[in-house]
Amino acid sequence: MQKKIKLIDVAQLAEVSKSTVSQYLNGRFDYMSEKTKERIKLAIQELDYVPNPIARSLKMNTTKTIGVIVRDITGFYTSRTIRGIDDYCKKSNYNVLVYNTDFDSEIEAKSLETLYQLRVDGIIIASSGKNTQLIDKYISNGLPIVHFQLEHDGNEKNIVVSDYRKAAFDATEYLIKLGHKRICFLTQDFQSMKSRKDRYLGYCDALEKHNIGVDKALVQYWHRESGFVQTPKNMLDALNPPTVFFTQHLPITTELLKALNNENISIPDDVSLLAFDEIPMAEYLKVPITVVTQNPYEVGKEATKLLLDNISNNDAPPQKVIIPSAFIKRQSCKDVSN
């Protein structure tokens, strides 16, 4: 490895002390003559010197690195969120370390610990909600942490999320205006997950506004491990079946699509479909699916902005940022108002 130029080389060439070069590098020209400044500048150019970030980190106790914890970087939304984080960080001269948890809250805890040990300057996390204590400990140790996407009891302080409630409201109202009254809300367990519950509340808001009661039989669940609690076919065979499925997450949507496919149930003739979350290649599907889509890139960007604010200003006020979603009308919702 070609030996790298260091501070002392610059100092020697410019015939000044290391301290002076360091002052120069850190832009503290308070008491520095123009001649010296010029000489240092030339020496740096001449030697093509760049400070060693590791030495700097050690002394400054700052790494110019943030950690990001997500469930799977491969996800359509997640990868775009990370892109937003990345772009903003690179612009601000920060580095990004990404950790995947694979939906495992123990791996999440380990990732938090590792990032803490690595002395990252801050963390952005889509948290499971199962490591609140650990997170709070780090925060009170002075490590800024910003949440995104997944909101639950206990992390509503510094967080960036989509406008789940409003988006779900708009989508539901759109369906109502098409004449739908039996809207099946397909979701994952809420538990303490506000970001899931908010969608539900938006759905209820719209029903209420149009004087349609919330029928619990129309609120159906899907689990990441075990799939649908009731099969879509069963739901449709019920006494008073839904005329539309309103799926809340991409995996639910794809599983539903698969199930309907297998049963030869066609959209939107047999049943309509509206999905929360954009579907890759949605335009080219058998029937282009109407969706509500978040803006993950923006979420990432805003989360980073928030985090960097917190890093530079230790007592920045906690903030909740809400990113608007978009509604993309395609052809999966039939007008049943006749």
Place this chain on the structure above:
Amino acid sequence: MQKKIKLIDVAQLAEVSKSTVSQYLNGRFDYMSEKTKERIKLAIQELDYVPNPIARSLKMNTTKTIGVIVRDITGFYTSRTIRGIDDYCKKSNYNVLVYNTDFDSEIEAKSLETLYQLRVDGIIIASSGKNTQLIDKYISNGLPIVHFQLEHDGNEKNIVVSDYRKAAFDATEYLIKLGHKRICFLTQDFQSMKSRKDRYLGYCDALEKHNIGVDKALVQYWHRESGFVQTPKNMLDALNPPTVFFTQHLPITTELLKALNNENISIPDDVSLLAFDEIPMAEYLKVPITVVTQNPYEVGKEATKLLLDNISNNDAPPQKVIIPSAFIKRQSCKDVSN
């Protein structure tokens, strides 16, 4: 920020010198009594001590971090490759820094420089082929660099790629066996890109084997900025039109799908389609598309393995690793043999 425990705290508690603790940490027990070992172990446990990786980096001149340069982390394949890299790195206690170039070779150069300045231990890159000199300079400076996915003249030393030629051969032969003789090969400019040219060679191999001449009119181009040189409609309106499109990259496939859609040309009735590279949601498309798909996760894993080998063994022999692709038969290729 809660003060962190350091080496000296452990040394004091265990009543030994810093040196001894350091020896312990680095597993050099050559001349260490069992009692001392035990005392240090207890002290570390007691204090919950973890060494400061930054101080270690400074002294050891190693960062336990690798850099990854891709064009867009958001891509279906890219994100999966990175996942492979990430998983392997985490297992080996390495960190990963990802840089996106957005298909811009100047940003690529800057990323290389930044990663070099950051003292990463190695770099994995899907390179544009336009920074060969810079890359070679770093390599000869002792920075291990492994390429993946994009092969061109000058980077065939340490690289992990898919079996482009064989995959294209198999796919083409599959089409020939379905009776296709006019197979339109839709690609991007080869220039010095072996990974593109190899697909073409595989295509030619298959045609030759089955005594079908290569018709240059059937080799058509698409550019990232300007789109198709000839519109798909035009290609089909030609005197002796293709019976199948064999697209070489995902963006070409989606653009083609869009164009055919607009012209109401249907697959596979009007024309067949076979795509190189898996398509997200391919099963749910209007017509499920038959594809050749690479194994990006494996590519990432192998590239990392290769890089880490190069890092730990400075003169590991250069290696070219080829990852097999898979053929997924769906319904976009019509049998025209009758």
Place this chain on the structure above:
DNA sequence: CACCGCAACTAAATCGATTTAGTTGATTAA
């Protein structure tokens, strides 16, 4: 003309590890 104040620097300590070159005391060989 001695003293002060200030501009313009610099020496040395520091960050938290690793590593080299010793040191110490006990055992063994001559």
Place this chain on the structure above:
DNA sequence: TTAATCAACTAAATCGATTTAGTTGCGGTG
């Protein structure tokens, strides 16, 4: 008995920056 050997440690230098507490020399003041 004494030197040599060796196990079991430790002191101090080092990595490459930043920062604090000086130092130096010059111009101005009473």
